[in-house]
Amino acid sequence: MISISMLSLILGIALLITGIFAMLTRKNLIRIVIGFSIADTGTHIIIVSLGYLRGRTAPIIDRAVNAADAVQKVVDPIPSALVLTAIVIGLAVTAVMLSFVVEMYRKNRSLSIDDYQELKW
């Protein structure tokens, strides 16, 4: 029996590898950015799955979770906090990358990575 956290760990790794594969093989700049986004999502799922504890609930103390035995009832709050940070940073990085793509397209009228040879060795 495969557990839910194991399943999401595998899914996260699969997404991460898919994203990196997309970044390496696609020619279109926007598709490369999409590949980065997919890889980013994969890392988020991996981090969250590492903090999951079976049969426990979200780390919010309310009627469902007594303050007295909260430590026995909730999942790890640290990965959730880290992923929240990572999502925001990923959003910022994606926005900057897309602005670069727009600017590159304005300069050279091309979205193909093959037309940008300046940084190739």
Add this chain to the structure above:
Amino acid sequence: MIKYLAVIVSVVGLGMIFLPIVTGFHEAEQLSPLAAQYVEGSINDLETQNVVTSVIVTYRGLDTLGEVTVLFLATVGVGLLLKGTQEDRLLMPFSELLETTSSVLVAMIMVLGIYIFSHGHLTPGGGFQGGVVIASGFLLLLLASSGTKINHLVLNLVESVSGAAYVGIGAAGLVLAVGFLSPEILPLGDFGRLLSAGAIPVIYSLIGLKVGSELTSILVTMGGE
């Protein structure tokens, strides 16, 4: 062809790196000591219902300050890259139905965003989520109403005042409480009330305003107003 082969080899190699993580993975039975400390501290020391919020705003507050800075830098970067590159575009006239509905919806979206960031210490949500909801309201306004002009001065003012107030509250913790970004500068109040958890709701509301205005200015810049 050679290139594809190299890509496949490197991707498979990457998969091999991750393989030990999967095979050696076993679900934890208990919270790690640090996490247990955070959960207990959030209940006993900070009077905060949402443990994730207390981790983000207080225990890892410095990280969040850095994160807000990164978001600010991204906004500046987007603005710098896309500055002054206006292109003429064909704008279809919007239907009256769309414009009227969107102006009604925007008010509700704003209220939802404010609710989400002001209740970040009680329910799921917080400054980042609420800020994104507010920015999505502005996005609706930009997309669905012709001739929407968003005042850059107000955006910049909200953004810089909330950022400065965030750092100011953090610094006040050095003098009035135990350290930088300590929420105990305000009375901690009763567990589970809106006005509880000291400065945490104040800080998260400021983050919400800052994130909302930053994302809105990214959207406005990218829309090439």
